[in-house]
Amino acid sequence: MQRVLTVTHSPQALEPVLQAVRSLGFDPELADKVTRPAGISCSGSKAESACGSCCAPAAVTSGELQAQQLTADGVRTSIRIRQMDCPVEEGMIRKKLDGMSAVKELDFNLMQRVLTVVHAPGTLEPVLAAIRSLGFEPELSDSSGRHAATEEKKNPWWPLALAGVAAAAAEAMHWTGMPEWLEAVLALAAVGACGLSTYKKGWIALRNGNLNINALMSIAVTGALALGQWPEAAMVMVLFTIAELIEAKSLDRARNAIGSLMTLTPETATIQQPDGSWTVADARSVPLDSVVRVKPGERIALDGRVVRGRTSINQAPITGESLPIEKGEGDPVFAGTVNGSGGFEYRVTAAAGNTTLARIIHAVEEAQGAKASSQRFVDRFAQVYTPVVFAIAVAVAILPPLMAGESWHEWVYKALVMLVIACPCALVISTPVTIVSGLTAAARRGILIKGGIYLEEGRKLKWLALDKTGTLTHGKPVQTDVIIYTWVAEDEGRRLAASLAGYSDHPVSQAVTAALEGSQRYDVERFEALPGRGVRGVINDRTYSLGNLRLAEETSSCPETVRATLRELESAGKTVILLCDSHQVLGLFAVADTVKESSREAVSQLHGLDVRTLMLTGDNSSTAQAIAVQVGIDEARGNQLPEDKLRAIETLTAQGTTGMVGDGINDAPALARADIGFAMGAMGTDTAIETADVALMDDDLRKIPAFVRLSKQTYSILVQNIVMAIGIKAIFLALTIAGMGTMWMAVFADVGASLLVVANGLRLLRK
Ligand SMILES: Nc1ncnc2c1ncn2[C@@H]1O[C@H](COP(=O)(O)OP(=O)(O)OP(=O)(O)O)[C@@H](O)[C@H]1O
Numbered sequence: 001m002q003r004v005l006t007v008t009h010s011p012q013a014l015e016p017v018l019q020a021v022r023s024l025g026f027d028p029e030l031a032d033k034v035t036r037p038a039g040i041s042c043s044g045s046k047a048e049s050a051c052g053s054c055c056a057p058a059a060v061t062s063g064e065l066q067a068q069q070l071t072a073d074g075v076r077t078s079i080r081i082r083q084m085d086c087p088v089e090e091g092m093i094r095k096k097l098d099g100m101s102a103v104k105e106l107d108f109n110l111m112q113r114v115l116t117v118v119h120a121p122g123t124l125e126p127v128l129a130a131i132r133s134l135g136f137e138p139e140l141s142d143s144s145g146r147h148a149a150t151e152e153k154k155n156p157w158w159p160l161a162l163a164g165v166a167a168a169a170a171e172a173m174h175w176t177g178m179p180e181w182l183e184a185v186l187a188l189a190a191v192g193a194c195g196l197s198t199y200k201k202g203w204i205a206l207r208n209g210n211l212n213i214n215a216l217m218s219i220a221v222t223g224a225l226a227l228g229q230w231p232e233a234a235m236v237m238v239l240f241t242i243a244e245l246i247e248a249k250s251l252d253r254a255r256n257a258i259g260s261l262m263t264l265t266p267e268t269a270t271i272q273q274p275d276g277s278w279t280v281a282d283a284r285s286v287p288l289d290s291v292v293r294v295k296p297g298e299r300i301a302l303d304g305r306v307v308r309g310r311t312s313i314n315q316a317p318i319t320g321e322s323l324p325i326e327k328g329e330g331d332p333v334f335a336g337t338v339n340g341s342g343g344f345e346y347r348v349t350a351a352a353g354n355t356t357l358a359r360i361i362h363a364v365e366e367a368q369g370a371k372a373s374s375q376r377f378v379d380r381f382a383q384v385y386t387p388v389v390f391a392i393a394v395a396v397a398i399l400p401p402l403m404a405g406e407s408w409h410e411w412v413y414k415a416l417v418m419l420v421i422a423c424p425c426a427l428v429i430s431t432p433v434t435i436v437s438g439l440t441a442a443a444r445r446g447i448l449i450k451g452g453i454y455l456e457e458g459r460k461l462k463w464l465a466l467d468k469t470g471t472l473t474h475g476k477p478v479q480t481d482v483i484i485y486t487w488v489a490e491d492e493g494r495r496l497a498a499s500l501a502g503y504s505d506h507p508v509s510q511a512v513t514a515a516l517e518g519s520q521r522y523d524v525e526r527f528e529a530l531p532g533r534g535v536r537g538v539i540n541d542r543t544y545s546l547g548n549l550r551l552a553e554e555t556s557s558c559p560e561t562v563r564a565t566l567r568e569l570e571s572a573g574k575t576v577i578l579l580c581d582s583h584q585v586l587g588l589f590a591v592a593d594t595v596k597e598s599s600r601e602a603v604s605q606l607h608g609l610d611v612r613t614l615m616l617t618g619d620n621s622s623t624a625q626a627i628a629v630q631v632g633i634d635e636a637r638g639n640q641l642p643e644d645k646l647r648a649i650e651t652l653t654a655q656g657t658t659g660m661v662g663d664g665i666n667d668a669p670a671l672a673r674a675d676i677g678f679a680m681g682a683m684g685t686d687t688a689i690e691t692a693d694v695a696l697m698d699d700d701l702r703k704i705p706a707f708v709r710l711s712k713q714t715y716s717i718l719v720q721n722i723v724m725a726i727g728i729k730a731i732f733l734a735l736t737i738a739g740m741g742t743m744w745m746a747v748f749a750d751v752g753a754s755l756l757v758v759a760n761g762l763r764l765l766r767k
């Protein structure tokens with residue numbers, strides 16, 4: 001999509017790689033920070049370990065660094081090859097490079113037109129030379145370091161216009177019965193004016209034993225000329241050239257969609273100098289911990305934390321939610337978001353290449369690499385389609401005249417038409433265009449999907465398991481009741497609870513701490529957090545615990561009167577923790593959390609999409625039940641330890657596609673096991689963005705039904721595209737064999753199909 005090839009090669013081997021790419025007729029540019037943020041380019045398990053070193057090696061210029069990384073296997077270089085967007089071209093390059101001993105690994109991204117090569121140090125140049133020998137122009141980085149900025153080389157338009165006029169004139173000669181030599185001259189002029197680059201590319205492909213669209217068109221046009229179909233040959237070449245131009249334009253739209261997210265961040269930021277004055281600096285060069293000033297209405301350039309001022313910020317570029325969020329001292333702000341009416345200053349917490357927005361863009365780019373199953377099908381299909389149609393064409397040209405004495409002229413012509421139909425471009429481009437549009441559309445709404453595969457699977461979601469605290473509820477409970485039993489002094493009870501709870505960041509403990517703000521605290525020794533239960537520690541040589549009934553029963557005896565009170569509070573939807581010493585219960589603390597309005601809506605939308613919902617919570621069953629009723633959830637299970645949640649997910653995945661959404665603390669194993677793991681509130685948390693299958697940037701659960709709907713739309717567009725691409729070809733194949741297809745009709749069909757699928761895929765972006 002971004003037309004980037006990543007090559008792993010040995011240090012100092014960049015130039016040979018570049019040359020090889022150039023030898024294929026491509027113009028390589030080293031990829032840029034912006035497209036591939038240097039700070040996070042060491043993604044993927046393999047590269048992780050080498051992260052430290054990838055930014056260190058000497059003797060590589062900084063420009064090269066952006067496109068190259070050292071890995072365990074060698075050097076990884078991304079090479080952009082503009083002319084590469086057909087699997088036939090991928091096949092050509094693969095065949096050539098696979099034969100080179102220096103090349104360890106190849107990874108193609110046709111949408112980005114990027115080849116990533118892992119190669120031995122010092123072998124980049126031969127790699128590039130090999131690519132160039134195929135007539136491509138491999139690009140590493142240019143000096144400005146910006147991919148998107150480098151425009152396509154502009155071909156002058158007049159040769160094409162001239163060719164069009166000549167072709168039309170030839171056609172007119174034909175109809176008005178002018179001498180044939182005039183037709184021939186005009187047709188040859190037209191083909192010469194617009195078809196030379198097609199011939200050149202076609203010839204290189206043929207020489208390397210490949211049939212790409214250029215080779216097919218060259219043969220077809222040459223054949224038509226040989227048959228004396230002058231005007232038709234000229235028309236076909238002109239139409240094909242125009243079509244290629246239009247197709248390239250519309251594909252660029254899909255490619256640029258992701259890049260356009262990046263343009264959300266301003267190029268400059270106003271930073272404070274050591275002497276206190278303010279200067280405008282390039283956002284990319286602002287060091288961490290700098291203080292940046294933001295004017296009202298200005299876009300924020302980098303991630304940071306507010307140090308002075310109050311304002312409200314529209315975070316829609318990241319969360320997809322345009323309601324302004326209030327921000328004051330200490331609150332995080334994000335690059336790309338828009339400041340409201342207050343001016344403020346913030347301290348930079350992430351460099352330009354490492355901001356939340358940059359990570360999102362990077363994740364979307366990576367996601368295209370993970371091929372969806374429809375794409376794998378299409379790629380396999382295309383691999384056999386072209387050779388098969390070519391073989392049929394050869395048979396059509398030779399057999400009927402030889403076996404049945406039919407006219408050579410007629411059957412060779414039919415075969416030539418079939419060659420035009422043999423290009424699988426429309427089919428091949430249909431899937432990635434659709435997936436990329438879907439991924440980008442999702443990212444714009446604050447839904448970060450980590451692979452085309454999840455976008456494709458989302459529509460199959462049968463079950464969604466949800467955690468309660470923080471997912472369905474606000475996760476900020478407040479204390480509602482305190483009961484201290486008479487066998488302990490009221491103050492002492494509160495003080496013990498506050499001391500224990502103060503050490504924990506569990507929401508329940510925090511609610512208790514907040515309510516007991518004023519009371520004094522004891523020092524706690526041997527403090528322990530017991531997941532799914534509570535906390536325990538030693539105060540003045542005695543062990544106390546604060547946690548749920550499970551924990552109370554483990555440490556002391558729990559009389560029926562206490563249980564009765566507990567049941568009563570819980571049936572009101574409250575969460576109760578018990579303060580115990582090693583003999584008895586000393587007190588009860590009840591907290592209540594409120595349900596998010598958006599959760600209720602999300603659950604009903606999910607039910608409308610035929611997704612069943614299940615609440616899995618560590619909290620007790622009565623509270624779980626009470627909250628489930630409030631939210632409208634199908635089924636609720638309480639007292640779930642992390643391993644219980646995991647087991648529940650395992651059972652569900654056996655029945656159908658299962659998603660799990662949680663805040664990731666006690667849900668991590670279940671999230672990982674689910675077919676689709678959703679992380680909430682990913683904004684600002686690196687781990688959620690990096691580990692979840694789908695990261696929701698804020699904590700609005702309605703993003704999940706939105707994701708399911710998008711997945712359904714994407715899938716139906718995928719199916720439409722595949723059917724359309726194959727269908728159109730099939731119809732023309734049939735017409736041709738029946739003798740009704742002409743060559744220019746076939747060109748129209750081929751190009752029309754490509755344009756249709758691209759336009760259809762881009763519809764997702766408009767949603
Ligand atoms: N650190 C703690 N302080 C106080 N109580 C705790 C603590 N840890 C666990 N508990 C008690 O154990 C219960 C289960 O905790 P757990 O963290 O598994 O789930 P939860 O946060 O209540 O809910 P969910 O699973 O929906 O996120 C809590 O409801 C609380 O009563």
Ligand SMILES: [Zn+2]
Nearest residue numbers: 086213423425
């Ligand atoms: Zn093609």
